[in-house]
Amino acid sequence: MLEVTNLSHTYQRGGVVHTAIDGVTFTVADGELVSIVGPSGSGKTTLLRCIGGLLTPTSGSIVLDDVPVRQVPDGLAVVFQDYSRSLYPWLTAVDNVALPLRRKPLRRAQRRGAALAALATVGLADSADRYPWQLSGGMQQRVAIARALACDPVLLLMDEPFGSVDAQTREDLEDLILRVSRSRGIMILMVTHDIDESVYVGDRVIVLTRGPGRVRAELLTGLPEPHDQIKTRELPAFVRLRAQVGRLVRGSPPAPDGSGRQEGHADHS
Amino acid sequence: MNPGTSVRDSPRTGKARAATWARGLAGVAGFLLLLQAASWLKIISPSLLPPVFTVLARAAGLPGNGQFLGDLAATVQAWAVGLAVTIAVAVPAGLVLGSVPLVRSATRALIEFLRPIPSVSLIPLAALLLGAGLRLTVTLIVYAAVWPVLFNTIYGLDDVDPAAKDTLRAFGFGRLDVLRRVSLPSAAPFIATGIRLASSVALILDIGTGILTGRIDGPGIGAFIADANTGANGTPIVLAATVWAGILGISLNALLVWAERRALRWHHAYSVEAR
Amino acid sequence: MSRMRLGSPWRWVVLVVGVAGWQAWASWRHDPFFPAPSAIIAQMHQMWFSGPAAHLFLTADATGNILPSLGRIIAGMGISIALGVPIGIAAGRSRIMAGYVDPLLQFARAIPPVTLAPVFIVIFKIGTQMEIATIVFGTIWPILLNTMAGARSVDPIQVETARVFRLPWHERLTWLVLPASLPKIFAGLRLSMSLALILMVFSELVGSTDGIGYEMNNAANAFDLTTLWAGIVLLGILGYLLNTVLIVVENRVLAWHRGARQLAT
Numbered sequence: 001m002l003e004v005t006n007l008s009h010t011y012q013r014g015g016v017v018h019t020a021i022d023g024v025t026f027t028v029a030d031g032e033l034v035s036i037v038g039p040s041g042s043g044k045t046t047l048l049r050c051i052g053g054l055l056t057p058t059s060g061s062i063v064l065d066d067v068p069v070r071q072v073p074d075g076l077a078v079v080f081q082d083y084s085r086s087l088y089p090w091l092t093a094v095d096n097v098a099l100p101l102r103r104k105p106l107r108r109a110q111r112r113g114a115a116l117a118a119l120a121t122v123g124l125a126d127s128a129d130r131y132p133w134q135l136s137g138g139m140q141q142r143v144a145i146a147r148a149l150a151c152d153p154v155l156l157l158m159d160e161p162f163g164s165v166d167a168q169t170r171e172d173l174e175d176l177i178l179r180v181s182r183s184r185g186i187m188i189l190m191v192t193h194d195i196d197e198s199v200y201v202g203d204r205v206i207v208l209t210r211g212p213g214r215v216r217a218e219l220l221t222g223l224p225e226p227h228d229q230i231k232t233r234e235l236p237a238f239v240r241l242r243a244q245v246g247r248l249v250r251g252s253p254p255a256p257d258g259s260g261r262q263e264g265h266a267d268h269s
Numbered sequence: 270m271n272p273g274t275s276v277r278d279s280p281r282t283g284k285a286r287a288a289t290w291a292r293g294l295a296g297v298a299g300f301l302l303l304l305q306a307a308s309w310l311k312i313i314s315p316s317l318l319p320p321v322f323t324v325l326a327r328a329a330g331l332p333g334n335g336q337f338l339g340d341l342a343a344t345v346q347a348w349a350v351g352l353a354v355t356i357a358v359a360v361p362a363g364l365v366l367g368s369v370p371l372v373r374s375a376t377r378a379l380i381e382f383l384r385p386i387p388s389v390s391l392i393p394l395a396a397l398l399l400g401a402g403l404r405l406t407v408t409l410i411v412y413a414a415v416w417p418v419l420f421n422t423i424y425g426l427d428d429v430d431p432a433a434k435d436t437l438r439a440f441g442f443g444r445l446d447v448l449r450r451v452s453l454p455s456a457a458p459f460i461a462t463g464i465r466l467a468s469s470v471a472l473i474l475d476i477g478t479g480i481l482t483g484r485i486d487g488p489g490i491g492a493f494i495a496d497a498n499t500g501a502n503g504t505p506i507v508l509a510a511t512v513w514a515g516i517l518g519i520s521l522n523a524l525l526v527w528a529e530r531r532a533l534r535w536h537h538a539y540s541v542e543a544r
Numbered sequence: 545m546s547r548m549r550l551g552s553p554w555r556w557v558v559l560v561v562g563v564a565g566w567q568a569w570a571s572w573r574h575d576p577f578f579p580a581p582s583a584i585i586a587q588m589h590q591m592w593f594s595g596p597a598a599h600l601f602l603t604a605d606a607t608g609n610i611l612p613s614l615g616r617i618i619a620g621m622g623i624s625i626a627l628g629v630p631i632g633i634a635a636g637r638s639r640i641m642a643g644y645v646d647p648l649l650q651f652a653r654a655i656p657p658v659t660l661a662p663v664f665i666v667i668f669k670i671g672t673q674m675e676i677a678t679i680v681f682g683t684i685w686p687i688l689l690n691t692m693a694g695a696r697s698v699d700p701i702q703v704e705t706a707r708v709f710r711l712p713w714h715e716r717l718t719w720l721v722l723p724a725s726l727p728k729i730f731a732g733l734r735l736s737m738s739l740a741l742i743l744m745v746f747s748e749l750v751g752s753t754d755g756i757g758y759e760m761n762n763a764a765n766a767f768d769l770t771t772l773w774a775g776i777v778l779l780g781i782l783g784y785l786l787n788t789v790l791i792v793v794e795n796r797v798l799a800w801h802r803g804a805r806q807l808a809t
Contacts, residue, residue, distance in 0.1 A: 052708060078708040085701040089804040090723040099719060100709035133804040151709070292643030300648055317667055371554075379559040385783025386776060387742040389658075389749065390757070393764035394772050398577055469656070473742070477658035481749055490659075498662045507666075511659040518654030 002028040002051070002155060002187055007060035008212075009046050020046035022212035024060070028155075031185040033177070035202030037192055039249055043213030044191040045159055051189065052076055052157050064155060075154035077147075079161045083140040087132040087147075094119060094128035097147045104151070118150035119143070122176060138169030142176070149180065158190040162197070171229050174201050178227055195249060199241045200227060207248040217248050301325075319505040327509035336493070341513070343488035347403060347475050348468070348521065351410030355467055359415045360460060363422025367456075368448060373423070388413035388474055392481050401486040410474045414467035421463025425456025458536060461529040468525055472518055490514055579770045588774045605759075613748065613755040614782070616672060617740045620679025624736060627680075628687035629729065633721055635688075636695025649689060657682030657743055661750045675747040675755075682743045683736035690732025694725030727801050730794045737790055741783050756782075 007024040010017060020043035028034050036044055049055040051062055053072040062069040064076075077100075080086040087096050098115035106114070119125050122142040132140050141161060148156055158177075162170040174197060181188055192198050198205050199221055207216045221241055223232055232238055301321050307313045308320035331337045366373045388409060399405045429452045437447050479491015486492065494510050497503035563581050570580035592610065595603035602610070635642045661678045668674040698721055706716045748757025756775055763771035795802075 054704065054707060072708060072710050074710075076708065078705075080701060080705070082701055085699050086705050088702060088705075088720065088723070090726075090800045091719070100711070102715050102719075103710055103712065131800055131803060133800075133806075147709075289643045292640065293647040296644030296646075296648055297651075299644070318663075374554050375557045376559075377555040379562060381784065382559060382780055385738070385741070385787060386780035387738070387745050387783060389742050389746045390760065390776050390779045392749065393760055394769070394776065397764060397767070397769070397772075469654075473656045473658055476656050477746055480658060480662065481746075494659060494662060498665075504663060504666050507659075507662050511655060511663065514659045515651050515655035518656060519651065522654065 001030055001065060002189070003061075003063040004051065005061045005063075007047065007050060007057050007062065009043070009050055009055065009057045019212040021050075021057075021208075022214055024208070024213060024215055026206055026215055026218065028187050028189060030187060031181070033181040033188040033190065033201060033203050035190050035192055035198035035205045036208065037195060037198040037205060037245060037249060038208030038213060038216075039210045039251070040193070041211040042208040043211055044208060047208075047213065048157050048159050048189065048191055051155075052078055073155075075152075077149070077151060077153035077156050079141070079144050079148050079156070079158040081160040081163050083137070083144045083164070084132070086144055087140060089132055092129050092131055093124065093135065093143045093146075096132065096143055097150050100147060100151045115146075115150055118146040121149060121180070122146045136169075138165045138173065141165060141169075141173060145173075145176065145180070149184070153186055156186055156188045158188065160191055160193060163193070170197070175227070175229065177201060182225075195245050196233070196242060199223075199238060199245055200229075200232060205241075205245055207245060210251065219244065319508065323505055324508040324512065327505050328512040331509055331513060336488075337510075337513075340488045340490050340493040341517070344472075344475055344479070344490045344517070345521075347406045347410065347489065348471050350403070351407045351414060351471050351475065352464070352468060354407060354411050355414040355418055355471070356464065358411065359418035359463075359467075360422055362415075363419045363460075364426065364448065364453070366419070367423040367426030368444070368452070384416055388470075389477055389481075392478055396482055396486070401482070403487060405482070405486060406475055406478050406489070409478050410471045413474045414471045417466035417470065418460065418463040421459045421466070422456060425459030425463075426452055428459065429455045454536070457533050458529075461525075461533060465522060465525050465529075468521055469518060472514075472521065476514060490517070576769055579773060583770055584773045584777060587770045588778060591771065591774060592778070609755055609759050610778070610782075612672070613744055613757070616675045616679060616755070617744050617786070620676045620744070621683060621733075621736060621740050623676070623680045624684040624687050625733075628684045628732075629691050632688045632691025632729075633695045633717070633725065636692040636725070637721065639696075642692065642696070649685065653685035653689065657739075658746055661743075661747050664747075665751050670751040670753060675744060675752060678747040679740050679743045682739045686732040686735040686739070687729065688732075690728045690735075691725055694728030695721055697728075698724045727798060730790075730798060733794075734787070734790060737786055738783065741779065741786065745779065 004027070005025050008019070008022050010019045012018075024043075024047060026034075036047065038044055046055065050057040050060075051069065053069050053076070056070070064073050067073065088099070091099065094112060094115045097118050098111045101111045101114055104111075116125060116128055119128055122145055124139060124142050124146065127135060127139060127143075132143065135143065141164075145161075161177075162173050165173065177188065177190070178201060180186075190198075190201060192201075200223075202221055205219045205221060207219075208214065209216045219241060223235065223238060223241075304313075304321040308315055308318070313320075366376065391412060392409060395405055395409055399408060433451050433455065434447050437451055442450070475489065476491040476494070479486065479489035479493075480495050480498075481491075483495040484492040490510055490513070494507050497506040497510065500506075566578070567581050570578055570583075592603055592606035593601050595601050595606065599607065635645050657678060660681055661674070664674040664677040664681075668677055702720060702724065706720050711719070744755070745757045745760075748755040749761050752758045756778060760772055760775040763769075763775065
C-alpha cells in the first residue's frame with residue numbers, strides 16, 4: 001500500500017520560488033490502478049518524482065508498504081513519457097529489459113530468461129534482438145513497460161506514458177496496462193492529461209487543481225470488467241464520469257448528479 | 270518525468286561563475302605546487318627536470334631577452350602569413366568542391382592520398398627545395414593547415430538549408446549569388462571552426478620547422494629552442510620557451526575566437542538566446 | 545540526377561592524370577628534386593618490400609624501421625587511451641572536478657607537442673621512450689577532452705532511468721556513461737591518430753636511432769631525394785591504412801549510433 005500524506009514541494013532556483021504541490025494526500029491500495037489527472041502546471045510530474053524518491057519533498061510523507069520513502073525505494077519501476085530517450089540505443093530490446101535485473105544476483109541466462117518473459121507479456125518476444133531505433137514508437141514504449149515489469153515491482157509509476165504515440169497504439173497500450181494490472185496485482189500510478197484515458201484505465205481517478213497542486217477530487221470509476229475500448233466508452237456511466245472529471249479539471253463546479261454514482265466520491269475542493 | 274536541464278549546466282549566475290574561476294585557479298596552483306614539491310623532495314631529479322618555479326622564473330624573464338622577443342614576433346608573423354594564405358587557398362577551393370559535385374568526386378582520390386601524409390615529413394624535402402627563410406615555414410604551414418579549412422568549408426556547404434537556397438533561386442538569383450548570399454554566410458561558423466583547428470596545426474608546423482632546421486632558417490621560437498637545446502643546461506630555457514609557446518597558442522586561439530564572434534555577430538548561432 | 549551518381553572510376557581521374565603528368569614531365573626533365581613516380585616506387589620496393597615471402601616480403605630494412613615506427617604509434621595511442629578515457633570520464637561526470645582541472649587541460653593542450661620533444665630527449669635520452677612520451681603528450685588531449693565532453697553530455701533521462709532502477713555505479717559506468725560517450729571518444733581518436741603520425745615522424749627527425757623518420761633524415765643529409773620521397777609516400781600509405789582501420793572499428797562499435805541518428809534526422 002502507498003500512503004501519501006500532506007505532500008508539498010517548493011522549488012527554489014536562483015531567487016524564484018515556485019510551489020508545485022501543496023498538501024497532497026491520498027492512498028493507493030494493493031493491486032489498484034490510479035490515474036492522476038489535472039490541468040498543466042498542477043505539479044503532476046513533481047508529485048510522481050517525489051513518490052519515486054527522485055526528489056525530496058519539502059514537507060509531507062510517503063510510505064510504501066510501511067517503509068518511508070527517502071530515496072528511490074526497492075520495488076519501484078518507472079515508465080517515462082519519452083521512450084526514445086529512456087531506452088539505451090546501444091542495447092538491444094532484451095538487453096534493455098534485462099538491465100535493471102543486473103542489480104539482482106542472477107546469472108546471465110536467468111536474466112535473459114526473465115527479460116524474454118517480460119517481452120512476451122507485452123507481445124514483443126520476436127523483437128528481442130532488435131535495437132530501439134528499429135522499432136516503432138509504440139513498440140519502444142512496450143519495451144519500456146517490459147523493462148519496468150521485468151524486475152517484479154511493487155509500485156509502477158507512469159508519467160504520461162502514452163502521450164507520444166498515435167491514437168491506435170495508445171488504445172492498445174491502455175489495454176495492455178489494464179491486463180498487467182489485473183494479472184499481476186501491482187500498484188500502478190499513472191499520470192495523464194487525457195481525461196478519457198484516466199477514466200477508462202483507472203480504478204480511481206485523482207484530480208489535481210491548478211498549481212500549486214492539491215487533490216481536488218477522487219472518483220471511483222467502478223466500470224464493469226472487462227474494459228473494452230468501444231463498449232466501455234459507450235456506457236452512460238463512462239460518459240457521466242468523463243464529464244465529471246472534465247469539469248473538475250477545468251475548475252468549474254461539478255454538475256449535480258442525478259444517479260447514484262456518488263460512492264467513494266470525495267470532493268476536497 | 271523529464272528532469273529538464275539540471276542545475277549543473279553552464280553556470281549562469283555570478284556566484285557560480287566565480288566558484289568555477291576559483292576552482293580553476295586552485296587547480297592550477299595545486300598542480301604547480303605538487304610539481305614543485307616533487308622537485309624539492311628529489312622525487313624528480315633536478316638535473317633531469319628543473320623545478321617548476323625555476324622554469325616559471327625563467328619564463329617571466331624571457332621577454333627581457335631581445336632575441337626571444339624577435340623570435341616570438343617571427344613565429345607570430347609566420348603563423349599569420351601562413352594562415353592568411355591557407356584561407357585564401359582553402360576557402361575558395363572548398364567552395365568549388367562543395368558546390369560542384371563533379372569536381373568533388375574527381376578529386377576525391379587525390380585528396381585521400383595527400384591528406385594522410387604527415388606534414389612534418391615534408392620538412393626535410395621542403396628544406397632542400399626551398400632553402401631557408403619565411404617561405405619554407407609558410408609553405409609547410411599552408412600544406413598542413415589547408416585540410417581542416419577545406420573540409421570544414423565543404424561540410425559547412427553540405428549543411429546549408431536547401432529551402433533557403435531554393436527560395437533565392439525561385440526569385441531568379443543565379444548560382445553564384447546563392448553562394449554569396451546564402452551558402453557562404455550559412456557555412457561561416459563551420460569555416461571559422463576550421464580556421465581555429467588550422468591555427469593550432471599551423472603553430473605546430475611553425476615551431477616544429479624551427480626546431481628541426483635551426484637558426485639558419487631564420488628567427489622563431491623553434492630556432493630559439495634549437496639553440497637552447499645545444500647549449501649546456503638548456504633545459505630550463507627550453508621549458509620556459511615551451512610555457513610561452515603554450516601562452517602563444519592560447520592567445521592566438523582567443524584572438525581567433527574574438528574575431529569570429531565579431532565577424533559573425535549577425536549569425537543566429539551567436540545570438541544571446543543561444544548562449 | 546545522373547551527374548550526382550559518379551561512381552568509383554571518376555574518383556581517380558585527377559590523381560591518375562596528375563601522376564601520369566608527373567611521370568611524363570620527370571622523364572623529360574630529370575629534375576633531381578622531383579624523381580619520377582616509377583623511380584620512387586622502385587626505390588620503395590627495393591628498400592622495403594623485396595624481402596622473403598616468409599616475412600611478408602618485408603626486408604630487414606623494413607622490419608628494422610617500419611615496424612618500430614608503427615609500434616611507437618600504437619604504444620603511444622594505447623597509453624593515451626588508457627589514461628585519457630578514465631580521467632575524461634571522471635572529469636566529465638563531476639562538474640566540480642572539471643572545474644579544478646579544466647584550465648590546466650586547456651593550457652596543456654595549447655602547448656604544441658613538438659616543443660617538448662627536446663625536453664623528452666633530455667629526460668629519456670634518444671630512443672623509443674622519448675618518442676612515445678612525445679606521442680602521448682600530443683595525443684592525450686583530444687582523447688581526454690572529447691571523453692569529457694561525451695561524459696558530460698549524457699542524456700539526463702537516461703541518467704534518471706539508471707537512478708530509478710538503482711543501478712550501482714559500476715554498472716552505470718559500463719552500460720550508460722561509457723557507451724554514451726563513445727561517439728565523442730571516437731571523434732577524439734581520429735584526431736589523435738593523425739597527430740600520432742605527425743609526432744612519430746617529428747620525434748624521429750629530431751632524434752632517433754631507427755624508424756622511418758630516421759631513414760628520411762639520413763636520406764636528406766645524403767641528398768638522396770628518391771629515398772626521401774619514398775618515405776613520404778610510405779607515410780601517406782601508413783596514414784591512410786591507420787585511418788581506415790580506425791574507421792572500420794568505429795563502424796562496428798558505433799553501428800547503433802548511426803542507426804539511431806539516421807532515424808532522428
